[in-house]
Amino acid sequence: MNIIxxxxxxxxxxxxxxxxxxxxxxxxISTGDILRENINNNTSLGLKAKSYMSRGELxxxxxxxxxxxxxxxxxxxxxxxMLDGYPRTIxxxxxxxxxxxxxxxxxxxxxxxxxxxxxxxxxxxxxxxxKCGTSYHVMFNPxxxxxICNTCNGKxxxxxxxxxxxxxxxxxxxxxxxxxLINYYDSKKILRTIDGSKEIPQIFxxxxxxxxxxxx
Numbered sequence: 001m002n003i004i005x006x007x008x009x010x011x012x013x014x015x016x017x018x019x020x021x022x023x024x025x026x027x028x029i030s031t032g033d034i035l036r037e038n039i040n041n042n043t044s045l046g047l048k049a050k051s052y053m054s055r056g057e058l059x060x061x062x063x064x065x066x067x068x069x070x071x072x073x074x075x076x077x078x079x080x081x082m083l084d085g086y087p088r089t090i091x092x093x094x095x096x097x098x099x100x101x102x103x104x105x106x107x108x109x110x111x112x113x114x115x116x117x118x119x120x121x122x123x124x125x126x127x128x129x130x131k132c133g134t135s136y137h138v139m140f141n142p143x144x145x146x147x148i149c150n151t152c153n154g155k156x157x158x159x160x161x162x163x164x165x166x167x168x169x170x171x172x173x174x175x176x177x178x179x180x181l182i183n184y185y186d187s188k189k190i191l192r193t194i195d196g197s198k199e200i201p202q203i204f205x206x207x208x209x210x211x212x213x214x215x216x
Contacts, residue, residue, distance in 0.1 A: 001026065001080040001214050002105060004087070006181060007113035008174045009167070010120040010127075011196045012203065016113065017084045019204045024211065027076045031085040034067055035059060056166035058088055058173060065095045072099060088178045093185075108214045110185040111207055113196040117171055124167045128156040 005013045021028040038046030049059045068086055087093040100106060126138040130149035136142060143149060147156045160166060185191040192210040196203060
């Protein structure tokens with residue numbers, strides 16, 4: 001089963017992806033995670049990507065396509081995969097189609113998690129991160145001590161792309177470049193839209209109802 005998760009920044013794709021990964025035993029391929037790993041390691045790709053991500057802009061297609069093609073060729077993707085954060089544009093979707101066609105594969109389902117803008121801004125502006133990878137939210141999941149990580153006692157920080165100005169830019173970029181993917185995959189009759197404003201467990205139950213149709 002090959003699936004794609006769609007949704008604007010802050011829609012909860014990462015949270016749902018973890019549950020899907022555990023339940024269906026699919027490798028979770030997050031371009032965001034791969035890019036941030038490169039940024040943290042100061043690789044040439046990371047340095048190029050950082051200049052775009054810090055402004056809330058999308059990383060150019062040519063960088064992402066190379067990453068995705070290499071990742072999908074790994075052994076753990078032989079029985080299926082879950083893409084989170086790719087594709088984000090029609091050209092990226094076309095590139096993915098070409099990559100899969102070469103190996104005789106298809107995208108089985110596209111899960112679109114939908115959340116309104118005001119809720120997204122509230123979610124993203126309150127997010128705080130730690131260098132160890134643990135994330136918090138000042139309203140929904142605060143640390144025990146203000147600005148201190150429960151796991152490693154490191155000082156929490158706000159990502160550049162979680163600041164208000166960058167959030168609004170990210171949402172505008174999403175609507176302009178990524179929203180058309182909804183029509184793209186809807187025309188292929190593989191798009192399923194999920195209400196992302198519900199409680200996390202209920203969202204996952206709704207996703208399971210969709211994916212169980214393909215998990216045969």
